[in-house]
Amino acid sequence: MSTMADDDLTQEEGKKKGGMLKWIIILVVLIALGVGGYFGYTMFIAAPSEDDAATSEMTDGDQEPxxxxxxxxxxxxxxxxxxxxxxxxxxxxxxxxxxxxxxxxxxxxxxxxxxxxxxxxxxxxxxxxxxxxxxxxxxxxxxxxxxxxxxxxxxxxxxxxxxxxxxxx
Known part of the structure; x- marks a missing residue:
């Protein structure tokens, strides 16, 4: 009977470790999605700041946009x-x-x-x-x-x- 109890304890510990690993993976994926979403937003969707817009619209030297x-x-x-x-x-x-x-x-x-x-x-x-x-x-x-x-x-x-x-x- 002691071998069955040991097996049950090992399975419960394995379930706890597997459950914890699943939550860690989910957390890492969510963080990666958040960072990627922020990067995509700032690079492609958000309007450029006034400084960036002014420098990109300048044609030659000190001329107006x-x-x-x-x-x-x-x-x-x-x-x-x-x-x-x-x-x-x-x-x-x-x-x-x-x-x-x-x-x-x-x-x-x-x-x-x-x-x-x-x-x-x-x-x-x-x-x-x-x-x-x-x-x-x-x-x-x-x-x-x-x-x-x-x-x-x-x-x-x-x-x-x-x-x-x-x-x-």
Whole structure:
């Protein structure tokens, strides 16, 4: 009978140890989830602090963030180009207005109109219908136009590009 009692005691101690081990594992998993959740929240969901936002929005040196700058809108002529589709039967009619930083950039747009038309015609005629059909593609096109204009008139002269008319036929 003593052997049976010893076996019962050993099983009870094993159950206690197994039960305690289960709670320790659960506690470690909960702590890991909490730390991971906090890290994910701070890195991906939470808005950046004012210091981080100010440094990431700075363009060059001591200039103001682009979002705070108000510029002058300058309309460009309407562009009508053949798209680079395989059959060559699609056309793009694009009207844009450009927000420039100051009067100097506005004057540069006027003075370098031929270079600007050339750069934008080459850019637009290289696009396809499929390459312009999504909203994401249109946003990328606006950025590409701004980049080309800044290459022609000088870095940072163009703040934003607005598409005022877009017809693909």
């Amino acid at each position: 682009l979002e705070n700058l108000e510029g002058t809108l300058v309309p460009l002529p309407t562009f009508l180009v053949n798209l680079a589709d395989p059959l060559g039967r699609r056309y793009l009619k694009l009207g844009i207005e450009v927000e420039v930083r100051d009067e100097e950039a506005s004057a540069a747009l006027t003075a370098k109109e031929a270079k600007i038309k050339d750069a934008l015609l080459l850019l637009l005629s290289s696009k396809t219908y499929d390459g312009l059909s999504s909203t994401k593609a249109k946003i990328e096109l606006k950025q590409e136009i701004a980049d080309r204009l800044n290459q022609v008139i000088g870095k940072g002269g163009v703040l934003r590009v607005y598409i005022t008319e877009m017809v693909i036929q």
